[in-house]
Amino acid sequence: MSSLVLSRLSVRYGKRTVVHEFSATVKPGDWLCLIGPNGAGKSSILRAITGLASHSGDVSVDGSPLKLRSPRRRAELVAYVPQSPSLPAEMSAFDYVLLGRNPYISYFGTETAHDRSMVANVLGRLDMLDFADRSLGSLSGGEQQRLVIARALAQEAPILLLDEPTSSLDIGHQQQALELVDRLRHEHGLTVISAMHDLTLAGLYADRLALLHEGHMVMSGTAAQVLRAETLAEFYGVSVSVHHEPDGTVVVVPRRTNS
Amino acid sequence: MDGQPSAFESVGAVSPRPSWWLPASILVLVGAVVLGAYIGPAGGITSANWHLIWTVRMPRVALAALVGAMLSVAGASYQGAFRNPLADPYLLGVAAGSGLGATIVFVAGRSDTSGWIIDPLPLASFVGGLTAVFVTYLIGAAFGSSRSSLTLVLAGVAVTSLATAIQTFILYRNNDVIREVYSWILGRLGTATWRDVRLVTPYIAISCIVLLLHRRQLDVLRVGDDEAASLGMQVARVRLIVVVAATLGTAAAVSVSGLIGFVGIVVPHAVRMMAGASYRRLLPLTIVLGATFLILTDIPGRVLSHGAETPIGVVTAFFGAPFFIVVLMRRRRAQ
Numbered sequence: 331m332s333s334l335v336l337s338r339l340s341v342r343y344g345k346r347t348v349v350h351e352f353s354a355t356v357k358p359g360d361w362l363c364l365i366g367p368n369g370a371g372k373s374s375i376l377r378a379i380t381g382l383a384s385h386s387g388d389v390s391v392d393g394s395p396l397k398l399r400s401p402r403r404r405a406e407l408v409a410y411v412p413q414s415p416s417l418p419a420e421m422s423a424f425d426y427v428l429l430g431r432n433p434y435i436s437y438f439g440t441e442t443a444h445d446r447s448m449v450a451n452v453l454g455r456l457d458m459l460d461f462a463d464r465s466l467g468s469l470s471g472g473e474q475q476r477l478v479i480a481r482a483l484a485q486e487a488p489i490l491l492l493d494e495p496t497s498s499l500d501i502g503h504q505q506q507a508l509e510l511v512d513r514l515r516h517e518h519g520l521t522v523i524s525a526m527h528d529l530t531l532a533g534l535y536a537d538r539l540a541l542l543h544e545g546h547m548v549m550s551g552t553a554a555q556v557l558r559a560e561t562l563a564e565f566y567g568v569s570v571s572v573h574h575e576p577d578g579t580v581v582v583v584p585r586r587t588n589s
Numbered sequence: 590m591d592g593q594p595s596a597f598e599s600v601g602a603v604s605p606r607p608s609w610w611l612p613a614s615i616l617v618l619v620g621a622v623v624l625g626a627y628i629g630p631a632g633g634i635t636s637a638n639w640h641l642i643w644t645v646r647m648p649r650v651a652l653a654a655l656v657g658a659m660l661s662v663a664g665a666s667y668q669g670a671f672r673n674p675l676a677d678p679y680l681l682g683v684a685a686g687s688g689l690g691a692t693i694v695f696v697a698g699r700s701d702t703s704g705w706i707i708d709p710l711p712l713a714s715f716v717g718g719l720t721a722v723f724v725t726y727l728i729g730a731a732f733g734s735s736r737s738s739l740t741l742v743l744a745g746v747a748v749t750s751l752a753t754a755i756q757t758f759i760l761y762r763n764n765d766v767i768r769e770v771y772s773w774i775l776g777r778l779g780t781a782t783w784r785d786v787r788l789v790t791p792y793i794a795i796s797c798i799v800l801l802l803h804r805r806q807l808d809v810l811r812v813g814d815d816e817a818a819s820l821g822m823q824v825a826r827v828r829l830i831v832v833v834a835a836t837l838g839t840a841a842a843v844s845v846s847g848l849i850g851f852v853g854i855v856v857p858h859a860v861r862m863m864a865g866a867s868y869r870r871l872l873p874l875t876i877v878l879g880a881t882f883l884i885l886t887d888i889p890g891r892v893l894s895h896g897a898e899t900p901i902g903v904v905t906a907f908f909g910a911p912f913f914i915v916v917l918m919r920r921r922r923a924q
Contacts, residue, residue, distance in 0.1 A: 380819045405821030416813040420866040425808070432809050433821035438802050440869075485820070 331358035331519035332392050332407065332488035334379075339387035341374040341545075348374045350545045351387065358488075359515060361522040363536035365529060365556070367566050370542035372525035373413065376491045379523070380410040391489060405433035409482035413493040413525075415474075419467030423477055426466055427452060430484030452483045456510065472503035479510060490515070492524040496531065504528070508535050529582040533557050541565060553580040610864045614877040618654075621884040625650035628888050644783075652781040652789075652845065653887045653901075654880035657852055659793045659842040661879025662872055663835035664853025665860075666800050669807035669868050670831045671738050675917075677853040678839040681745040681832065682721035685752035687843045690717020691773050692756045695766040711788065711844035718840035721748050726832075738814075738828065776849035776902035778887050785845045796838025797876055803831050807868035849883070849902050851909025856882050858912070862919075 334356040341349040349371040356362045364372040377383035381396070381404055389396045391407050399407070409430070417426070430452075431445040453459050456476055466474060475495070482490055492511065496504035512535055515522050526532040532539055533553030540550040543565045549556050557580045559572045573581040626646050627633050634642060663678035671680070679685075690713035697709075725748045729741030760767055806827045809817050814824045856879045857871065864870050883901070886908065890899040 377815075382815050382818055400821075401818065401823055402821035405819065408819075410816075410819040412816060412819075416811075416816060418811045418866065420861075421811060425867065426812075429809055429812060429820055435805070437806075440805060 332521055333358050334489055334521055334523070335388070335390045335393075336375070336379070337388045337390075339375065339378055339385055339389065341371065341378050341383050341385045343374075343383075348545050349378070349385070349542075352542075352545075352547055353387075354540060354547075354550070356521050356523060358521055359519045360538065361512075361515060361524070361536040362538050362540060363532040364523065364525045364540050364542060365527075365532050366542035369544070371545040372542055373493050374545075375542075376410065376493050376523065376525055379489075379491060380404075380408055382410075402433045405485060405487065407487050408489045408491060409485040409487035410491045411478050411482050411493065411495055413497065415478045417466040417474055417478075419465060421466050422462070423458065423464050423466060423469070424449060424453070424462040426477055427480045427484050430481040430486075433485065448486075449484050452480050455483075456480050471498055472500075472506065475499060475503065475507050476510065479507065479514075483514065488519070489521045489523070492522065494525055494527065497527065504531060511535070529557055529562070530580070533580045533582075554578075557582055610870065611873055611877065614874055614881070618877050618881045618884075621881045622650055622654070625653065625884045625888060629891050648783045648786055649778050649781040649887065650884055651783075651786045653778050653883040655786065655789060655793050656778070656842040656846045656849065657856070657883025658876045658880040659796065659838045660849060660852040661856035661875040661882070662797055662800055663839045665857035665868070665871055665875045666803075666807065666831050666835045667853070668857060669810060670828045670835075671742060672810065672813065673742070674858070675854065675913075676742075677851075678835060679749075679848070679850075679853070680742065681725045681836065682748040682752060683718040683836055683839050683843065684848050685749040685756070686721025687714040687718035687840060688770075688774055688848065689721070689752045689756045689759075690714045691847075692759055692766075692770050693717075695769050695773070696759055696763045711785075714844040715840050717752075718843055719836065721752055722832075722836045722840075724748050726829075772900065773847045774902070775900035776847035776905075777898075778846055778883075778901055779891075779898050781845070789841045789845050792841035793838045796834045796841075799834035800831065800838075801872055801876075803827065803834075804868040804872045807831070807872075811866075811868075847902065849905055851905045851913065852879060852883060855905070855909045855912050 336352060336354045338351040338353055339349060340347060340351050352371070352375055354362060364375060366372055374383055378385040379389050379396070381401065396404055396407070427449045428441060428445065431441055431448065434445065435441055450459065450462070453462055456479070458473070458476060458480060461469065461473065461477070466477070469477065475498070479495075490511070495511070496507055499507060508531060511522060514520055524536065536553070538550060539553060539556040541548050541556050541561070548565060549561060554574070557572055559570055562568060562570050562582065569585045569587050571583050571585055573583065575581060626642055629646055631638050631641055660678055664676070667676040667678055667680055668674055691710060694710045694713045725741065725744045728744035728747065732740050732744070760770060806822065809820060809822050810824065810827065818824050857875050860871055860874045860878055864874055886904045887901055890901055890904050893899050
């Protein structure tokens, strides 16, 4: 279980600042979801935490700054699931998940029996042992998405970053993937930060939402606090109705404007 | 839900791939070496022509094996480092640079240098090849981000064009050496000596060892620069080491054999079709089968046309070009 603290994180691409001094604290086992329109800076924050986007400000895990760590040690703490992962069609599912063990294998080394059993263990937990020898190209979109999550789990990192984990999935597989992440964070105490477009799903699974607009965090809180029709109208420029179910679920439904 | 340990063990047992490819390929290589020693205009292996076989055919077979292995493993490594299945070892300008270096020596006049301790032709070709790739890297590093290889590849195109333009200009002014330069460009193994073999063996050996040591890294790189970096890999450093090693060996191979095309593409792709795309299996197999391929393609050139040999570059291109099209078609289907 690890906590993640982002303090005054700014990301610039050339002269353009895409994230302005974003600060947040995610407690061990918590799920923070970044929401906001396209270009708001959600992905850039995740890429900065992973070390893929150069940034100013600090990212610390359990009090120690990530930038002091080598890429390998960083990968032991943070696992990243990109928005559109590359899936080499001819690679076997087992070999793909084995890539998650890279931080633990020495530069010229090869995987140990422990790494292999770790991969088998992860595949087993996700009910994917039967897929081990299948090539990635032969799997469905939903199966591929589960494998990407499996690879992140094989990394054994306490912090999991998910960039639009459900964007390419149908509603059934969206639910399956998010249920899986939710189950795993409860079983393993994973700290999760995700970027998501589907506001209802974001509110359903995350403990807290952070609404971004043009690189600034404009609001953060629970789903009930952030997902309000007037707030969404202001920052997304949409007309929506927000329904509160008896169980506390907040449902965001778009409305037709030219009826 | 949780799997049992017995189930995990069974996966661990299934997943390692059949390892008979490598021994089988080595057997084929041995067969190719025997054929290479046996076939030639002077006839088969007899006690009368043993001297000829040892001083003419065997260095030729050895050099074909070294050059074939090097070009193939360099091609596979470039394809991995740039994640481009059509990358070949000449991608960053090594061929054009070597060609320019060789052209300069031909124009300066080879006869004047016959008494030199070091033959200037392979030296100039080697230096020319390395210089071209070095310039490519400088341009790529100056204008591209450290994690993108596209600028580097485009810089390679520019450097290749520039070196070729200078070479063409020199040839235009000195058309008496065109035939010699042209025959160098088409590649040749016919004049191979044990001295050539000794000259290039250290470079090719070091290059192959470094590349083999990076085969797992190349597998990690298959998921792309960003994801490889998120898995803890220092992508720019790995790419630099792989490219430097592959280039060094390629420049050495080219300096003694000229430009032998298509080997760096044909062999890695044939191996992928047979034994899968994992670099951990691909690199050792391309070394063995690349050596085999060039020994075998060198044989028809000796016997096809009596008197004048068919250049090896013509034979490899004859088989390579149609194969290239097959690879493109397969790739299109895969997408």
